[in-house]
Each structure stands twice: as structure tokens, then as C-alpha cells.
Amino acid sequence: MAQQAKQPQSREALLKSYNKRLKDDVKSILDNFMEIVKLGLVEDESQVSRMTQVEEIHFQMQVRSANMVRAAESLMKLVADVKQYLILNDFPSVNEAITQNSQIFKVKSQEADQKLMTLRDDMASDLYELEEEFYSSVYKEK
């Protein structure tokens, strides 16, 4: 019972985590992009010298764009996770898959049995005639 109570909790937690990841990643991409664009403003030097400032801006831009790429890849992973989760846990489709499969298998096995029955009937009639032929003749091997 504790596990059942835990299960929906962990499921809720999982889905919440997906949502959170989505929001975080999208926010990260957007923010980083905004920051990069903001850094592109030409402004007066503040406290450090020119070269340092330049280097710092360069580095910051690199880091921010790398951040964006990371966030995008994390989004891809999220999509893959969602796909997997969807495949495994989507109850209506699992249900439907099971019923569909059962139906198909049942139909197929019935068909196979049907064919066997017709075969059996044919063979039975042939057998009757063959038996007549065989047993009515005097030439039989022991």
C-alpha cells in the first residue's frame, strides 16, 4: 500500500520534473540569448581595463552560447525521455495494443483451425473411399 501511495507520488514528481526541466531549459535558452544580445551593446568601460573587458565579453559570449547549446541538448534528452515514458506508460494505448493483439491472434488462430477442419473433412471423405478400396481387395500384404 505504501508503494502504491508512493507510485502516484513518484509519477507526479516525475511529470513535474519534466515540466520543470522544460521550463528551465527554455528559459535558459531565451535568457542566454538575451544576455548575448545585451552584451553586444557598446558601452563605456566601467572598472576594468579595455582588453580585460573585451576578453571578458568574449568569454561570456562563448559561455552563454555553450549554455544555450547545452540547454538545447538537454531539451532533446527531455524529448527522448518523454518519448520513452509515453511509449511505456500510456495506458490507453497499451490497453488498446493488448486488445488489438488478442483480437488479431484469435482471428488468425481461428482461421488456421478452420483450414485444418476443412482439411480434415476432405481427408475423412477420401479416407473412407480408400478404406473401401483397400479392405475390399483380396491382395493385401501382411
Added chain:
Amino acid sequence: MADIRLEVPAENSVLEVLYDGSELHQQPPSMSEHLTQLARKIDFATDGEEIKEEKKEEEEEEEKQPFQQPHWPLEEVRNKIRQALTEVSVLHDLLAVVKPKPPQYMVLDPVQADPPEPKAYIQFLSLKKSLQAAGTILLNGAERLRTSQAEMGRPGRVVGQDFHIELLRLRQNWRLKKVGSTILGDLSYRSAGSMYRHSGIFEVSKADDGPGGPGILSIGSGGASPVAPQLGPRAIQSSLRVTVPTELTGSAYIFVCIKKDEEDICSAQLTSSDFVSGETHWQQKLEKAQNVLFCKELFSQLAREAVKLTPSIPHLVVGNQITATIFPGIHLLVGLCHSDGKNGQKGGSGVLVPGNSGTGGVVVGGNNHGSTTNMAPTSVMAGASMAGAPGVGLGGLGPSKYKHEHDLEHSLHQLLHRVYHHSFQHPLPHPVYAYMGMSKRRRAAGPEGMDKTQLVNMMKEQTLLEQIIRQVQHNFLRLRTMYVIDQLAAEFKDPLIVSHWNAFNSPTRSCVKINIATQGYDSVLRTKLVIHISERSLKCICRDGKIMTMSFEPQELRNLILCQISQHNMAALQCLARYTGWTVLSSEQNVGTGAIEPLGNASTVMLASPSGNKVIGVHSGPHQRVSVMVSSSPRPDFYPSTVVSGQRWENLGASWQEVRHDRMEGRNFLNKMELLMAALTA
């Protein structure tokens, strides 16, 4: 004129309302408080004159009421001035230290002036470069993402289709669930109604391009499963890999065979010719593993029942084989044949040498109720072979010696499957508020008035082993009956034995119709019988209504048919006589005179010719065939004597003369009789 009162609204706000309705007002600020507030509003930066004035006032106030408040109203002012004083004195000290011309303790260095601001163009350029760098990083990342995505969708790649699509297909057919970070699946039949303990969990993982990648190898010869689509000989590797538990790898089947009594009761080496490579498609792997699980469950169920049941001859469970006795001298051998497929065709786990199987052997009971002599020797032999007979190379009998019965294996599978089915399917309750699962017969027990023994019998169910033993018994009996009938048919040409087997039968009952007719004289008479074959007995129903029950011994059936043949001959002769105009003088089906027949009874018929002067007498027995005697009416050797004087007494029949009908012409007995009759009439 009304009085108008003027009341100044309360200037002081209400702090608290007491319980008796009186209000506590906030006291108006006292003089010193008010002064403090004003002092705080003073801005010392603007004008210094006001400070001085106020300072005087404050000092006066302060002297008046020095103890009323802990802090002066001008405390802050004083603090600020003191701080300024401190700083100025510090500066003064510093200057004093620095002042001596030859530097003694401290030197002041001038600070360079800032360089003039260069043009912002360099920054602009650098910004552009950084932007470009950032842009390239982003584009590279995008490229990477795109290529990785495109690779997934390209068909014909070695790793095959998308992992997710494969996973979807896997889930379509199998039960999957996710535990932690791994995907596990369940291939046991528990969801279908089985009670077996094995969990049957398999693991699904992504397949890397492992060492087996480029080598295109053929899928194992297990053949395409009916469920999965057919895969061509060019194996498309999938991006899923499935790991089945080690005890379920390979493939297995249940080996069933019937064998006659031999010296070694329990030794056979069962090998399986099914080859499961490591690279087979997951669908086939899973199906085979499921099959292995099913076979294991089936075998364990049978073994358990074999140990639990106590028939008169105990069943034998040795390692992976169960030996049960069907008829005395005939044994049923059921074995589990499981090959791991690691080293190709590894021998199945059925290698037993009677002497060495001390651990696995279980001889049930030792209840030798030994009622017949047949049974005792076999169980004694079992005991001896278990006890420690030297393991004389008896382990090498291959399966070719034992013919595997596919239909019996199939029956076993069906029986277990039926068990699963029944564990889930319950008949609906009638009426709706009754108990679930009451069968129709049980429902009718009340109205039918069944007593306790009947109810108990109804509730008893037969175990799997009992059911399969019944089926095997019936199977064997049917084959034996066929054999007996065919042998008799080949032996006897005189009346022909025609047997027609019924096309509708159940696993435990069959039916055969036998016609006995003489060739050429089918219209005269056909003797018909129906034989119902059940598990251990035969029931024969003749056309005239006689019912005979026989045991499983083949001799009894043979005797029966021989009797029927002889009676057929007699009956046919009578019918023939009707056609030819001869009169039947007497006919006895079971004569009580003459020599005793070893089996059955002899029968006789006496026929008189139409003119009455010839009489034929036929005596037929199942054992000693037919004897025909003829007598003609006017005695050739009649001489009137003193006792018998009249001439008419010569008309009494003469002595009987035997006809050697085996030297006569004629195809069969009836033909010969017909010719005889014709000859005698003429």
C-alpha cells in the same frame, strides 16, 4: 433652535480599547520627543547657522531633563560631528607624517592621470568577433543536433530503425515497465493465469554497434515466428537489445514418447536441434525464452503430480524425465529437453545413467501393491537400476531410438493452457447475486438432488498427469486396435473385414465401424459392428444389440472378431439358402454338442434342397473353421430287414459324407456353397 455642539475630533489615535469600553489614547509626544523628531529632520549639509541655534536650545532642554530619555535628541548630530572630527584628525596626522622633506616614514606618489578615451571602434570590432564566435558555436551545436537526428531516421543503416519505434513494437507485443533507470519486461505467463514462481523478467537496452555489427549473419534456424513479421535472410539488426535471464536462454521442448518395456528404464540423451544464436531478433529470442519458461512450468507441474499421486505402479521422476506406466510393459516417457545454444548444439539436460543418478532420482512410494506379476518385475528393476548398477554405457541412446510424439506434446501444452484459461475465466453467476465461479453442473446439483459423494466427485479434478496418461492410453489402445484389425484383415480373405474409422473423435474416445462381408456376396449379408475405444477398454456393439466390453488385451479383440467371422459365415449361408431356394432345416448359433471350442461357440446350419432329397449340414467354429457334410435322401444302401421292413424308410437321409470344400473350386466359402448347392440341385 437646536444646540450644535462642536467637538474637535480626537487628535490622538487610539492605541487600545479596554474591556470596559474606555479607550487608551496615544499620548502626544512630549517636548523632548518632539525635539528629537525635529532634530532628525535637520540637514547638516545645508546651513550651519541653524545648527548652532538649535544646539543651544537643545542644550538647555537637555539640562532640564537629563534623565528622562536614555538618548539625547541630538545624539546623531553629535555622532556625525565626532566622525567628521575623527576623519579630519586622521587627515591631519597623515599630513603630519608625510610632511618632513626627506621622507622618513611615508611618501606620497602622484597618481597618473587616466589616458584619454580611445575610440570605441576597437571594442566594436571585438564585439563583432565575439558575436561571430558565439554564433559559430550555436551553429555547430545545431549541426550536431541535426546530424544526430538525421542518422536516426536513415534506413538501411546497420543499427536499424529508431530505438523508439522498436521500443513501441516491443511494447506492442510484450509487457514492459520501467523501474528506476532500466526498462524491464515480463515474459512470464503470470498475467495469463499461471501460478509459477519464476518471474521471467527480461531487460531491454539500447544496442550499441557492437563487435557483431558489420557481420551480417543469418537468423537462427528456429524459423520465423508467427507473430513477428518475416525477416529476410539479410539480417537487419535492431537498435534494441534484449537480455533474457540465463536460465531461460536457448530453446526447449517437451519430449514425449511411448516405449515398450526395456531393460533400462530411465536413460536417454535428449538433444535438441534448435539453434539459437546470440544475434537473433529480439522477438524470436523472447518467444523462445517464453517457450522455455512454459516447458519448465509444465514439467515441474507434471513432476510434482507424479510425486504426489500414488498409483499402483509408482511413477518415476529422475532428473529431467518422468516415466509413467500406461499399460503393463508400456511406459510413457516425458522429458524436458533444453538446449542452451551457447556452443551450438549442446546436449540437453537429460543425460542420465541409471547407476549414477543417486541425487535426482525419486522413486515414489515403493508401494508395490504388485497385484499382477507384470508389475513387480518392473518396479524391482527400477529399484535395482537406481541402486547402483554399474553405469554400463546406457547413456548414449539418442532420440532417434525414441520417437517423439508431437501430438502428445501438443496435448500437454493445451492442457496447461487450459489451466491458465480457467484461472481467469469464471462462469458468470446465475442469478446475479450468487457466488462467482459456480459451474453449471454445480448449479443444477440442488434441483437434481445430488448427494454428498456425487458432489465430491464432481469437485474432484484430474491432474495434468492423469489427463495426459488417459490420453496416451487411449492413443496407444487405438493404435493397437488398428493394428489388430489390419492384421486380421490381411489374414482372412474369405470374409473380408472392412473397417472405417470415424473422423470425429475426442482425445479419449474413438470409434470404428467394422463390416464383415464376403466378396461378391455383399448384398447377401453384411455383419456390422461398432467398436468404441476409450482409455482402457473397448466396447463392441453388434447389429443385433449385443454389447460386449473388452479389456485392453489385443487377444480379446481378436477372439471377438474370429467369433464374429464364423457367425457371419453361418448367417450368410442362411441368407444364401433363401436366395437359392434351399430350406433351412435348423440353425444353431451356439451348439452344446460336439467338441469344446477353445474360444467361443460353434454354430451349425442344416439346409434342405428344394426337392428335399439332399441335405447339407455345416458346422463352423471360430477356431477350427468350417466343415460341410452332405447327405442325400434315398439311401442307396437300404435293404429292408426284419426290423425296418417298409421301403419308404429309404427316404430317411443317408449317412453324412464330408465335402472337402478346400479342394473345391470357388473363390470363397459362400461361393463354394453356392456351387455345391447348385451341383446338388442339378
Added chain:
Amino acid sequence: MSSPMDRLQTLDNIEKDIATVLQSAGHALSELSKDKPANKQVEGHVNQFRQTLTNVETELAKQINYLTQVSTGQAHEGSSYNSQKTLQMAMHRLDHARTRVNELDTIKTKYIQLLQQHQLQKQQQGMQQQQPSSQS
């Protein structure tokens, strides 16, 4: 819409869109970094970036929303193994029937061959008999 293949397709599209997001952002920045930045293009790229990003977010949120409505924590307790087993047994029956019929077929061919041989022998004997009789 609710077929799992459709959903997987939508998720694939989302993946493509993510790549597009990065790509348009990269294009925008490279456009800006050129000597003569074409403002319109930059505008266009940035718009595309923003649009695709919002698209990605809404779609993915939709999918996750669907999942919250529809998914369970527990695995499904049923399976199609029952009917699968029935089908396998039916196939087994068919195979068995096929092997038996094949056996009959081989017996038949064997006997036909025997018969032909026998007839051939008879013919030869007949011819041999004819020849001596014609000779004599």
C-alpha cells in the same frame, strides 16, 4: 491524434524544431557580426528563433499535459500472452499436419516409383519372351 505513432511523430518534429531554434539563433548572431549587418535578416532570424522556441515549449507542454492525464505509475497487469500462446499452438498444429501430409506424399512417390519399376520390369520380361518366341 492519439495513436502512439502520431505522438512519436510530433515529438520528432519537436526535436527538429529544437535544432531550428539553435540554428536561427546562430544565424542571427552571425548576421550581426558581419561587417554590414542586414537588419531585416537579423530581425527575421530572431523572430524565427522566438517563434520556434515558443512553439517547442507549447507543444512539449501539451504532450506532458497529455501524459499527466493519461499515464499510470503501474504497469498494465494484462497481456496478450494468452492469445499469443493459442496462435502458437495453432501454428504448431498446422506444422504437424504439414509434416504428416509430406510424409504421405513421400510414401506416395515411393510407391509410384516402385510401380513404375515393376511395370518396366514386366515390359522387359514381356519383350524378352517375345524375342525368343519370335526367334523360335
